[in-house]
Amino acid sequence: MGLNDRITAFSELGKFLSQFKNTGYEKISNIKFNEDFFDGMIQKIESAKHHNGWFTEENIMFSLSQWSKTLTKDSLEKWSSSYSLDHIKPKTVGIIMAGNIPLVGFHDFISVLISGHNVLVKQSSNDNQLLPYLASYLIAIEPRFKKRISFTEERFDHFDAIIATGSNNTARYFEHYFGNKPNIIRKNRNSIAVLTGNESKEQLEALGEDIFRYYGLGCRSVSKLMVPEGYDFDLFFKSMYAYNDIINGAKYANNYDYNKAVYLMSNFKLLENGFLMLKEDKSYGSPIATLFYETYTSKEKLLQKLEADKEAIQCIVGDNFSANSIDFGTTQHPSLSDYADNVDVIEFLTKID
Structure with missing residues (x-):
């Protein structure tokens, strides 16, 4: 599966997500596999709401809408073109996700797969309803992803690198257990x-x-x-x-x-x-x-x-406060190249031996 195949699959996922907006659900006729997934997505949104009281429908739909705007073919091509991804030898990258906001670990998930690696995901119990369903849609679009996407609730055993997000306390735990592997370990910010x-x-x-x-x-x-x-x-x-x-x-x-x-x-x-x-x-x-x-x-x-x-x-x-400050009202609209903690995840993934 080449980079163009992966970009195409994620752009189709973006089109699917475009049906779920702050203004409500809007079923679009030409979305691939829509008959199989549209109603199920509505059920998953409801499940996420009931599972976590902080995940209101407004905030879930906001998250889905932002991802639909981000996962366009043009954005994915522009993002990935900055890296050499044609000769990646697939490794298994474990992701330990936080659960503070809906789909908070989705960017890491996309980064691992778009770079050509396999992903092994351990979700927070606070945010475990939406991502597996989106992964199943992705697999429907591109069946070759099935062997590349895994979820687990157990301790990681077989992986080549790790991306873990948590608190300052859990970061010490992550560093103890995963310090001997290539890693990105995020703390409180x-x-x-x-x-x-x-x-x-x-x-x-x-x-x-x-x-x-x-x-x-x-x-x-x-x-x-x-x-x-x-x-x-x-x-x-x-x-x-x-x-x-x-x-x-x-x-x-x-x-x-x-x-x-x-x-x-x-x-x-x-x-x-x-x-x-x-x-x-x-x-x-x-x-x-x-x-x-x-x-x-x-x-x-x-x-x-x-x-x-x-x-x-x-x-x-701030209002042009510094070279790296951003405008008021834009914090929750990051682009694909806006990496958490300013750590370039794709660059990290290209260097896994």
């Missing part, structure tokens, strides 16, 4: 936004998407603000009001109430609007319904701080 006080209401409303999408559970979700000393949060809170419906989710509301009670009992100073709390804190990872913030005195000093802390940061959001 969070995303931040840098504000200057000159942002428009539209920019701040877009920032709300970076904060609230997936309830802030993704590593690309903004969990902290860097603001200048004396920053006035009034416009920020007014802009966040567009997302006030988030408090209607029971799990989010419970976290909001619990964390607020803990903060008040500890006499922490808070700014809050009924569905989001702001707490001054030097940490990057904030609890659900909480956004940490920290002040800065100059752009130069802030750049130095962020460079020193870069291993803890996934994305920096």
Whole structure:
């Protein structure tokens, strides 16, 4: 199976996913194997919702829609053309996936297969409904994938390389067990936004998407603000009001109430609007319904701080703040070449002996 065959299969998967949007389901007549898979996909979406209370239909459909826009033939060809993939000798690459947001490990899954390797997947129990079904669709499109895709709930035994994503604690476990194999081991990372006080209401409303999408559970979700000393949060809170419906989710509301009670009992100073709390804190990872913030005195000093802390940061959001910052509202729209932790997975896969 050549690279073009793999690209064709994934682009067909992208077309299949295009039927599942935030606006609802839209069955398209010319999608391959649609009669066999469309209704089953709806059932899998329902299963994912019931299996994990954080996986709302809106967030699942958002994830599927983003992948449908990404898995186009042009995007796949442009992405893969940067690498030498014609002479890859297939190895078995194990992937240990996190389960914090829907299909969070899908990019690693695609990367292994598009590069020509075999994939052995161990999913989180929090996110184990959707990917096996998408894999079955992929196999229907390209039957030669059947021998290249495996799922397991057991400990990995036979593999040549590993990609593992987890917390700082699980990373130590991964390094102990997998350190003798080629590996990518990811730890906790969070995303931040840098504000200057000159942002428009539209920019701040877009920032709300970076904060609230997936309830802030993704590593690309903004969990902290860097603001200048004396920053006035009034416009920020007014802009966040567009997302006030988030408090209607029971799990989010419970976290909001619990964390607020803990903060008040500890006499922490808070700014809050009924569905989001702001707490001054030097940490990057904030609890659900909480956004940490920290002040800065100059752009130069802030750049130095962020460079020193870069291993803890996934994305920096801002209005042309730095060479590697991204626009407000774009954290959950990564391209195929936007690699987690800035580690080029395809480049890693091309060097497995």
